[in-house]
Amino acid sequence: MDTQTMSNEENYRFDVAGYLVIPGVLTAAELKACNKALDQRDSSNEPLRWTGPADNPLVALREHPVLTGYLRQFCGEGFRLDESLRLLGDCAEAKPLTGGGEWIDWSRAYRQHNGDRFCQGVRVYWALAEVGPGDGGLVVVPASHNSTVDAPRDLVDGTDDMGLLEQPVLQAGDLMICAESLMRGLQPVPGTATQRLLECTYISAGVRPGIESEIDGAGDEMPEWTAQLTELERAVLHNPGRSQPFPVVHSDGQQVRLAEESEVFHPSIYIRDPDSGIDEKEFYYWDLNGHLVLRGVMDEAWLKAANEAIDANPERIQTGGPVAAEETPLGSKGVPRSSMADPWALPAPYGESFQRMIADPILIQRLNWMMGSGYECMLGSGLLLAKGSAGHRLHSPAAPARVNNHYRQQNGRVYTDYVNVAWQLRDVTREDGGFVCVPGSHKTVYPMPEGIRTCENEMGLVKHLAMKAGDVLFFLGAAQGHGAYPWMGEEDRRMILFQYRSRNLYAP
Ligand SMILES: [Fe+2]
Numbered sequence: 001m002d003t004q005t006m007s008n009e010e011n012y013r014f015d016v017a018g019y020l021v022i023p024g025v026l027t028a029a030e031l032k033a034c035n036k037a038l039d040q041r042d043s044s045n046e047p048l049r050w051t052g053p054a055d056n057p058l059v060a061l062r063e064h065p066v067l068t069g070y071l072r073q074f075c076g077e078g079f080r081l082d083e084s085l086r087l088l089g090d091c092a093e094a095k096p097l098t099g100g101g102e103w104i105d106w107s108r109a110y111r112q113h114n115g116d117r118f119c120q121g122v123r124v125y126w127a128l129a130e131v132g133p134g135d136g137g138l139v140v141v142p143a144s145h146n147s148t149v150d151a152p153r154d155l156v157d158g159t160d161d162m163g164l165l166e167q168p169v170l171q172a173g174d175l176m177i178c179a180e181s182l183m184r185g186l187q188p189v190p191g192t193a194t195q196r197l198l199e200c201t202y203i204s205a206g207v208r209p210g211i212e213s214e215i216d217g218a219g220d221e222m223p224e225w226t227a228q229l230t231e232l233e234r235a236v237l238h239n240p241g242r243s244q245p246f247p248v249v250h251s252d253g254q255q256v257r258l259a260e261e262s263e264v265f266h267p268s269i270y271i272r273d274p275d276s277g278i279d280e281k282e283f284y285y286w287d288l289n290g291h292l293v294l295r296g297v298m299d300e301a302w303l304k305a306a307n308e309a310i311d312a313n314p315e316r317i318q319t320g321g322p323v324a325a326e327e328t329p330l331g332s333k334g335v336p337r338s339s340m341a342d343p344w345a346l347p348a349p350y351g352e353s354f355q356r357m358i359a360d361p362i363l364i365q366r367l368n369w370m371m372g373s374g375y376e377c378m379l380g381s382g383l384l385l386a387k388g389s390a391g392h393r394l395h396s397p398a399a400p401a402r403v404n405n406h407y408r409q410q411n412g413r414v415y416t417d418y419v420n421v422a423w424q425l426r427d428v429t430r431e432d433g434g435f436v437c438v439p440g441s442h443k444t445v446y447p448m449p450e451g452i453r454t455c456e457n458e459m460g461l462v463k464h465l466a467m468k469a470g471d472v473l474f475f476l477g478a479a480q481g482h483g484a485y486p487w488m489g490e491e492d493r494r495m496i497l498f499q500y501r502s503r504n505l506y507a508p
Contacts, residue, residue, distance in 0.1 A: 012446040018145035018182040026173035033057035047084040078205030088197040100144035100183030107207040108180040110145040120204040121180030127170035128196035136189040143440025144183035290442035290480035298470035309350035329455040332390030340382035374503030385493040394483035397448035420477035425494035432489035438481035
């Protein structure tokens, strides 16, 4: 990195996903020297300490100019090495995930405020050998650095990955930088393979070092006069040599007492409501990604009736004019788009399959917590695309902010003004194409890069959603970047799209 500013693509990528891979930072000679230095050590995952000149290539990684350029961007001038380099050990079984969500370690939280990014801790990985797909090892939950919702226990302990885990794919010489608050874990490395991933952390000047910090802050004694203080008073008075865990002092307003436990005590005025009627996994998934798929909402009879209703009314299908073939990933193959406006208004009995979608109980239960009551269904339309129909450029970025593209979670409620609901009348596979989105993009403050819009440079952020006939997709219609790949399925794409607007907006 020869300048001190990151590109919009890098900012967007880091802001949306919480990590960035900078390819090919190490030269072949640097890689060779680092691997040779590593070969001469034992394979423990203890911090790599400098034991002689042979370690110089590894020590040099800590000050690599490409890395330090990024560290200035994330942590500011005066950044410090917190945890020293160590080899990320191969593990026999998956370990619980750490980081992400509540409660937040504020000194490591990732946030944007008044146009400034605060990312006061980053975790850095150097790939000294390739990490291919399915190689295991490091996994992350993209976008979890921006989550303010408790991660479900099943996700943390590995009972249910909820389709959220991503294993970064790295080439030898790549540098990966993660927000410290990004949720991450270790998966078993299959077979006899071993990985050569070096890990270390950096922090901003002025935040507390981590529990395994290499920063030497101890040494200073408390002044002599403090000997006359009580243990409680000494627990609260500044101690230059104090180390974690920090003392926990309770008070009922009358008396103070020193807690025996060392876990952080930070009371809240709220308690969790087990009777909210909200599925907490759905809530977490929605907040994290900006979309949610409910499986198998429509039964066979309903699906059959809806598909027959379309088949029986071909004169209601509008087909666009001729389109020129276009050579972008989303471009048309020369086939015009087809759609059906207002399928709910088809003559009886055909409209009924679509009318019952408007206020289906499964839908209403979710819309109530997604938007709060008072929403209205503004639009119902059928997308009926033939093989070769063009995709749809990604749109609805969260930045720049407008009056209607906000998203926020606060005090256990989520707020948004538009939720789109897409009912699938046919199976959708990756080969077929169809809906794509950028999970986590509803929270970004950076503009959507052009390469994302056209899918010419997806930066590993664009996700296709495979669905079955009868599934229902909810997405943040105005706040989450979304679009569609060209339709290449043998059968026409059949998706019924409804748009729900919150009570807060007004337009006749
Ligand atoms: Fe859209």
